[in-house]
Structures are given as C-alpha cells and as structure tokens.
Amino acid sequence: MSFSDLRKARQSKESQSFVIPDNQPIASEPQAPQEEGSTGHVNEVTHALEGLYKKLPASLDIRSSETTGRGVWMKDTCSPGSILISAQPHTAVLSNQYLDSICSSCCGPPRAGDSLKRCTQCQTLWYCGSACQNRDWAAHKTECIALQQWATSAPSADVAIPSEAVRCLGRMLRKRQKQGLTSVWAREIDAMQSHRSSLPQSATETHTHLAHSLVRYLELTSPSDLAEYGLHSAAELVDFISRFVTNTFTLTSPSLTPIGIAVSPVVALINHSCEPNAVVVFPRTGGSDSQKNEPRIEVVALRQINKDEEILTAYIDTTLPMEKRQEALKATYNFQCHCRLCAEATGVDLREAMYCPKSCGGICPVPTEEDSFSRCIKCKSVVSSTDAVLDALRVGQEGLDKATVVQSRDPAKAIQLTTNLIPIITSAGLTPSSHPLLALTRLHQSLLISSLPANMTQEILDEIVITATKGTTGLSDILCEGHPVRAIALAELGKILAVDEPSPAPRPAGTYPPSGPPRLKLAYDTLLRARNELLIGFGKANDGGQVGWEVRENIVSLEKEIGVWSQGVRNVRSDTVTPRAIKSGP
Numbered sequence: 001m002s003f004s005d006l007r008k009a010r011q012s013k014e015s016q017s018f019v020i021p022d023n024q025p026i027a028s029e030p031q032a033p034q035e036e037g038s039t040g041h042v043n044e045v046t047h048a049l050e051g052l053y054k055k056l057p058a059s060l061d062i063r064s065s066e067t068t069g070r071g072v073w074m075k076d077t078c079s080p081g082s083i084l085i086s087a088q089p090h091t092a093v094l095s096n097q098y099l100d101s102i103c104s105s106c107c108g109p110p111r112a113g114d115s116l117k118r119c120t121q122c123q124t125l126w127y128c129g130s131a132c133q134n135r136d137w138a139a140h141k142t143e144c145i146a147l148q149q150w151a152t153s154a155p156s157a158d159v160a161i162p163s164e165a166v167r168c169l170g171r172m173l174r175k176r177q178k179q180g181l182t183s184v185w186a187r188e189i190d191a192m193q194s195h196r197s198s199l200p201q202s203a204t205e206t207h208t209h210l211a212h213s214l215v216r217y218l219e220l221t222s223p224s225d226l227a228e229y230g231l232h233s234a235a236e237l238v239d240f241i242s243r244f245v246t247n248t249f250t251l252t253s254p255s256l257t258p259i260g261i262a263v264s265p266v267v268a269l270i271n272h273s274c275e276p277n278a279v280v281v282f283p284r285t286g287g288s289d290s291q292k293n294e295p296r297i298e299v300v301a302l303r304q305i306n307k308d309e310e311i312l313t314a315y316i317d318t319t320l321p322m323e324k325r326q327e328a329l330k331a332t333y334n335f336q337c338h339c340r341l342c343a344e345a346t347g348v349d350l351r352e353a354m355y356c357p358k359s360c361g362g363i364c365p366v367p368t369e370e371d372s373f374s375r376c377i378k379c380k381s382v383v384s385s386t387d388a389v390l391d392a393l394r395v396g397q398e399g400l401d402k403a404t405v406v407q408s409r410d411p412a413k414a415i416q417l418t419t420n421l422i423p424i425i426t427s428a429g430l431t432p433s434s435h436p437l438l439a440l441t442r443l444h445q446s447l448l449i450s451s452l453p454a455n456m457t458q459e460i461l462d463e464i465v466i467t468a469t470k471g472t473t474g475l476s477d478i479l480c481e482g483h484p485v486r487a488i489a490l491a492e493l494g495k496i497l498a499v500d501e502p503s504p505a506p507r508p509a510g511t512y513p514p515s516g517p518p519r520l521k522l523a524y525d526t527l528l529r530a531r532n533e534l535l536i537g538f539g540k541a542n543d544g545g546q547v548g549w550e551v552r553e554n555i556v557s558l559e560k561e562i563g564v565w566s567q568g569v570r571n572v573r574s575d576t577v578t579p580r581a582i583k584s585g586p
C-alpha cells in the first residue's frame, strides 16, 4: 500500500478565507479500541466497527494490540492462494494520465474492438459504455459540475483536472453527505485510523496543501461550509485527509501497473509487515457480467496462515533496503516497522548484498557511509574496494531517481541512463537483487519494451530476455514464491521468450538465451512456473486473475506449437528412417 501521489497535490489558487492549522490535535479524534495485553480480542465494539465486522468473512476476526492498533486475525488456518477478503472499494478513482484510456466505473480497459465513451458534460471521465456510466452517475453527478468549474478557473491546461487525491476525497465527502453521517458507509470511513495529532512536519504540509485544493474543488468559502459534509472545522478536514492518506491503496491494473487509488475501510484494518503473509490485489475476477462488480479489492494469502495468526500485508515496496522502507513507512504511515526483516540483523539481506571479492561463491553486505567494513560471510575476505562500491551506489541511486522522473517525458534519456548505469553497478559486484541494481534492471526492461522499434532485431530481443531474466532472478531471491510482483515478472519473461525470433540460429549448449526450439521449451517452462505462482498471488478461486487466464492461453498455444514442432521432428525422422528401412529390406 502506498500513496506517493499526495506530493502532487495541487497548490494553486488557495482559498484566502481558510486557515488550516498545523499539527493541532483533534479533540474528538476517535480512538482505536485498546485492550490490555498485546493481542486481546476486542470486546467493546464501537458503532463504527459494527459494519466492518459484518463485512469480514467468518474465518477472520478484528483484534487490537498496543503497538499496532487494530488488525485482522485468522480464526481458521488457510492455504496459499486463499482469498481472505473480497470487497468493492468504498471509492476508487483513476490517476489523471489514465482517465482517457481506462473506464472510470469498472476501472478496466475498453472491451476488445470497442472504445471508451467520454462524459459529454465534463469531458473528463470516460466509460466502457452506458452501463458503466449509469453505475457511476450517482457519484459523478455533482463531481461532473465541480470538474467543469475547476477546469474553467484553472490557470493552465496542465492543471485543468484536479489530482486523483482531490477527486477521491471529493467523492468520499459527497458520498458521506449523501448517505448520511450516521450511515454504515460514513461510519466505516470514520473508523479508519488518523494520525492527525502526531504527523511529522513534512506530512502536515502535504495534508495542508491537499486541504486547500479540496476547499477549492468543493467550492467552500468559509469553514462553516464544511458542516454540510459533517466536518466542523478546518482541523477536522485535515483529520479526514489524514485518515484518507493512512488508509488508501494503490489501484493497480491486473498486471500491477499503478492506475489510481482506492479506499476500502475493511482491507485498511490490516497491519503491515515487510515480510507479509498476504497481499492486496485487484485481479479482476472474471465472469460474463464482470464489469458491474469491478473494481474488486482482494486480500490473498501468500502462504499458509495459521489459526490465531495476524494477517499482514506490505504497505510499501519490499524490494527496497531497510532504511528506505523505514523512511517510506514513517513518511506516509507514521510508524517504525519492527518486523523480522527490519528487526533481526541475521545474515546478509539480499537487498543490500554484493558478491565475494575473491569470487568464492559467498556474499558480503554492501558497505555503507556509516559502516564501510564488509567481509564475505563464507571465506571472510574483506571488501577493499569500499569507495568504488559507495560511489557506484550513489551514482546508481541518482541515476535511478533521474530515470524514474524522465521516463515518460523523455524515454530515450531514461534508457540512456539505465543502459550506462547497469554495467557500472554490476561491475561493482552487486547481486541482481540489490538496490538500486534491481530497480534499474526492472526500469530498463520496461523502457526497452515500451520503445520497441517496428523492425525488432534478434539483438534487441535477446537484450530484453537477458534483462528480464536478471530482474526475475533478483525478485525471486527476495520475494516469496507466489508474490504477485514475482509472478507477473515470470509471466512477462515467459511471454518475451515466446516472442517469434527475428533470426533464430542454433547456439552452443549453455549459451543464454537459447534460440529456436530450446528457447520455446524454456518459454513453456517459465510460463508454467508463472501460472503456478499467479494462482497463489492472485487467488486460486480467481484462476490467477486476468494475467493467470492469459498465461493459461499462452501455455495452450505454446503446447500446440511445441507439439507441431515435435510432430515435425518425428515426421522428419520417420521420413529418413523409412527409405533406409526400404533399402535394408529383403
């Protein structure tokens, strides 16, 4: 779960009449139910929680602890790939860049051969068709006018649409007003945790900017106007925003591209671990009439979770090293993580590792500015090239930041950066799973794919295969089997290996990537592995979600291709055997 887009909150045209106080505690802030002991069952259920209890399947329970607040626990043991929660988000909105390519109601692309239809009034949201538009109308009706007014007063075309955060908060407040402040819907939102009273300064500033934009979007002219949304002061508005920031999920496409944000109070009850036993996904659950149930947010078990064990998901990218994970958790969720991965300094974390300088097959922790001493855990050789490694790490991180920023505006520049930096960091000895090498490799892969020339050469295709293989190797070293990120990476590698080679030619055994039939066989094996992992990460009952179905089809067509090929070989053999048999006959 992450929410980086808050930083993009628009700051223009702030209302003059509003003073949003910084860091003032909210007297009426609802408290998470607390009990003595670390994991006591919540006996006194607040009104707000009643609805959430009803939404939880019978196998789950809400319990609270002093350190992490409320959390969701297993009442029965479940197996990997079990869908633990399946819910329709309270609100889901698309990021601005996807408004014209994805339906704002079902959050899916247009059906094959069809195109999206634009709302003729605001000309901002697009839909699959009238069924999707009608389903969204209750939420869009007032939003439609607000979007038109925002566009009219926007200082420039690039800020003519409010950010996803502002649009999402607008939808939440309007629905809260419409459903009634005491409705189950509103109480569920109110039950989400707020950090208003203990925000770090950086977060307070972001919340404040967001509040200003929201005030403009809702066309409020004085704090008293907030009353119609059940908020009685600007401080309560900031409290509402804190609740939203702490509990919002990144809405993703079935292949995990971030496409927007979603709010689901029941899923938001789950606490964080950097070694999660479950994941939050939007797999698309299928069926002939699936659009009306989408988007669906689901929590899926990554491994067996035992009775009386807490369900834990990761709020941040767990391929990052500890310091970066802690920074991200503190900035957005205001806590320090003490999970096993963060607390136990056992062995070397493969997110921060390099190969033994003597190439004994062992690994060493990467040196840091604070602790530059590093030695191989196997042969104990000391890393002497510390300065060179630190330089490579610094240059790699700077390059990664730059390439990430320019990737959509200037993909050629981004590709130039990743192409130059990957060899530098690799030669410093970093393992494929280490930061920033893994992140650069994955970015390089996606840039290569998105900038494929029409006349793709064997060389380019092979480079993509090699990059995708390095990425999957790195991910497989640090993410558990069935993790959706790892499963999608495997599926992509399998699909890339299955692409028709422009000029296949036999290669010596052991050459990577292979060519011709051995490549096809490798594609088949990789897709089979991917499918097994997709069944875990996106749920067995979903048949691995949309990517799982696609991979199943890829496997079937490869089976045919390999079958035709084997049949061809058999025919060739029998063609050559038969004449000989005739010759050697009586």
Ligand SMILES: C[S@@+](CC[C@H](N)C(=O)[O-])C[C@H]1O[C@@H](n2cnc3c(N)ncnc32)[C@H](O)[C@@H]1O
Binding pocket: 032, 067, 068, 069, 070, 071, 191, 192, 193, 195, 246, 247, 268, 269, 270, 271, 272, 273, 332, 333, 334, 335, 336, 337, 338
């Ligand atoms: C999405 S909410 C999770 C549910 C929350 N515990 C509650 O009572 O509503 C996120 C907040 O829960 C708390 N939290 C989640 N995981 C935690 C962890 N591993 N350690 C400490 N606090 C955690 C933090 O306050 C965080 O901002």
